Amino acid sequence: MSVTLRQLQYFVALAETLQFGAAAEKVHVSQPALSLQIKAMEEALGARLVDRLPREVRLTRVGQEVLDRARRVLTEVGDLEQSVRWRDGLAGRLRLGVIPTVAPYLLPMALTRLRARDITLDIRIREAQTTTLVTGLRDGRLDAAIMALPLQDPGLTARPLFRDRFLLCGSPARLDSLGQGAEGLRPQAIAQDQLLLLDEGHCLADQALEVCGLRSRPNVDLGASSLATLAGLVAQGFGLTFLPELAVATELRAQPDLALRRFDAPEPGRDLALVTRSAAEGAGWVDTLAGILIDAGGAALALARDATLRKP
Structure with a gap:
C-alpha cells in the first residue's frame, strides 16, 4: 500500500492543528475519515507519526521528518497543477x-x-x-x-x-x-x-x-x-x-x-x-x-x- 496525496494533505493539516477535529474541519472531511487515513499512512510507512494524547496529538520524531517531506511534495504538486492551470x-x-x-x-x-x-x-x-x-x-x-x-x-x-x-x-x-x-x-x-x-x-x-x-x-x-x-x-x-x-x-x-x-x-x-x-x-x-x-x-x-x- 502506497502513501497518497490525500493522506499527505490530511497529515499536514493534523500537524498544523494538532487536533483531529480541527484538522478534519480544515480539510472538509469527517474526523473518523481523517483518523482512518492517518492510520493507513502510518501503516504504509511502518512508523508512528503522531502520539495520540487525550486532548491533542504530538508529532513523533519520524512525524517531524515526514512533515517536512510532505510539505515539499505538496508544494511540487501544487506547482505542477499551477503550471497547467495558468498555461x-x-x-x-x-x-x-x-x-x-x-x-x-x-x-x-x-x-x-x-x-x-x-x-x-x-x-x-x-x-x-x-x-x-x-x-x-x-x-x-x-x-x-x-x-x-x-x-x-x-x-x-x-x-x-x-x-x-x-x-x-x-x-x-x-x-x-x-x-x-x-x-x-x-x-x-x-x-x-x-x-x-x-x-x-x-x-x-x-x-x-x-x-x-x-x-x-x-x-x-x-x-x-x-x-x-x-x-x-x-x-x-x-x-x-x-x-x-x-x-x-x-x-x-x-x-x-x-x-x-x-x-x-x-x-x-x-x-x-x-x-x-x-x-x-x-x-x-x-x-x-x-x-x-x-x-x-x-x-x-x-x-x-x-x-x-x-x-x-
Whole structure:
C-alpha cells in the first residue's frame, strides 16, 4: 500500500492543528475519515507519526521528518497543477492573499480591473497577516499574495508593485501641538506615549516602530485590529498613528475630523509586492496580475493625494 496525496494533505493539516477535529474541519472531511487515513499512512510507512494524547496529538520524531517531506511534495504538486492551470495566462481560478492593511483599500479597484479584463475569472480572496499568507503560498493554498517587503523565504519570489508612504494622523489640535521644527516633521520626533499601533502580528505596526527608532511597543496597547479603528480613535484625540497613503481617501470619508500631516523627506513608507512561489517566476500571469495591481495602486494613491490636497 502506497502513501497518497490525500493522506499527505490530511497529515499536514493534523500537524498544523494538532487536533483531529480541527484538522478534519480544515480539510472538509469527517474526523473518523481523517483518523482512518492517518492510520493507513502510518501503516504504509511502518512508523508512528503522531502520539495520540487525550486532548491533542504530538508529532513523533519520524512525524517531524515526514512533515517536512510532505510539505515539499505538496508544494511540487501544487506547482505542477499551477503550471497547467495558468498555461493560457491569467484565467480560471485565482487564489489571492492580501494583508489586512491593504485589502480594503486596494482590492475594490483591483477587482474591478480584473473583472473588466475577464469576467469569468474566479477570484478567491484570503485576507490574513503575513505569516499566514506565507504558509498558504508554501503549502499551495494560495497562488499569490500582496504583502509588504522585506520577504525572507527562499521558496518565494517578490514582484515589486509600488511604494505606499506613511502619513501622521490625529486630531487637528494634537497635530497642531507638534509645531514645526527646523528640520520639519520626522518620525523619530513622535513621543512613544502618543503613538497608537495595530495588534502584534501586523507588519505595519513593526514598520511603524522601525521608522520611529523604537525597540518596543508603546505602553498604551488598545488591541486595535484595523486601521479604521485607529483612525477613529486618533480623530477623537486619542493619540497619533501612522496611516498608509493607500488608506487615506477611505478613512477621510469615514472620519471627516481626521487631520493629516506628511513627513519631510525622506518620507517613511512600505514597499508592497506581489509574492508567488519561486516556480512561478517569469510566468506571464504573474506579470499580468502585477500590472493590474500597479495600475489599481496608482489610482488609489492618486485619490489619496487629491483628498489630502482638498483637506482644509
